[in-house]
Amino acid sequence: MIKGLYEAHLPVSNLKRSIEYYKGLGLEFSHSHEDRLAFLWIEKDKSWLGLWETDRVELEYHPSIRHIAFQVTLEGLNNSVTWLTEKGYKPREAFGFEPVEPFVMAHNGIAHAKIHFNDPDGNSLELICKIENPKNITNQMYLSEWEKLNSAENY
Template identity: 55%
Template sequence: MMIKGLYEAHLPVSDMQSSIEFYQKLGLELAYESEKVSFVWIEKGKSWLGLWEADQVNIPYHASIRHIAFHVEAEDIIKAKGWLKERGIEVREAFGFSPERQPLVLPNNPQAHACLYFKDPDGNSLEFIAPLRLDHVEEFEMMTLEDWYGRKD
């Protein structure tokens, strides 16, 4: 089976700092922080919660709650595009990367992730995500998985 579990979920929040503090009180570790989006680990290296600061948090279909990512293994993400195609599911453009240029690698310090994006029948954003490594990753620009494996560290 391609899917190993739920990797991430997202919530809209009205105040980023107070939300980070709230989730830290629950024992979750801050993984990444910025002004408008932050992540806290639910299980380090396995699942996290994305917090998205929004002007309104009580709107029915805020973009941040119409996205989920399924955890897949790194060796499976290489085959994922073909696996989806066999099932009649098209990869969609993401971050300026056409479907042909995916999977792509996101520089989510301290962990790089390989990702592939598609939609369900209602247009909800779905993602396959595979952690590549947990050790410190130097700063890099988003790139294709093919470029990631071809680079020299």
Template identity: 55%
Template sequence: MIKGLYEAHLPVKDLTRSIEFYEKIGLELASESEKVVFFWIEKEKSWLGLWKTDKVNTPYHPSLRHIAFQVDLDDIRKAKHWLMDRGIEVREEFGIPPKEPIILLNKPHTHAAIYFHDPDGNSLELITPLQIDDANVNVDNKSYLSEWKEKE
């Protein structure tokens, strides 16, 4: 029945500033009104709604105000420089300095991810699956992508 995630929503303070930011990370504006804009994540498959609201002051928690965008392995390897070229600072997550994408080990799954904020402090993540449903994951949690070795 369920095939994927179609939409997610975040609160923002300034729609103009947010439009500039999300276009900078490559999302295409899908629709715009006075209080909400939508960006295609994957055209006709998934989108992100940004709502102008005072709820932007709601304290961050991983269950609130967080979006993870899936990217492929080659792109996650370039993600830090790609973001920095756009004036976007990557940030520490889980106490690991942001020198490169980090490994997220949720056995039996392993992902690589890098984190950053939008202008309103919403938590954004670029993530790629490395090993799914594999009890033989070959890294420790809290390590870097460069330490991960693909299965041979």
């Protein structure tokens, strides 16, 4: 029945500024409604992000209400710190990892590599991709360490 996530929503204090911010990340503007709500395609005709202008953006951050993770390729993720920085976005520390490069969180035979950053209103954003975990590693580490540990010569 369920095949994926179609939409997610975030509160923003300035809709026009936020539209430009997310367009800068590569999202495509779809439409707005009553100058309070805008939709941008994450993946055209498949998933989108709704931005709601409100004066209640100061809600305390919690990932269950103010977090979006965008799926990217591993190649894209490897270049993410430079890509974000060149666009004027600032990667941030997450789970004890400094934003010098993406990091890996692995558990139960699966692993994800990711980097975190915030939008202008403090909403938590993430670039993430699922990666192979052939050695069933359960540690957390920087992506460069992961790639070295899982390189072909280590088999």
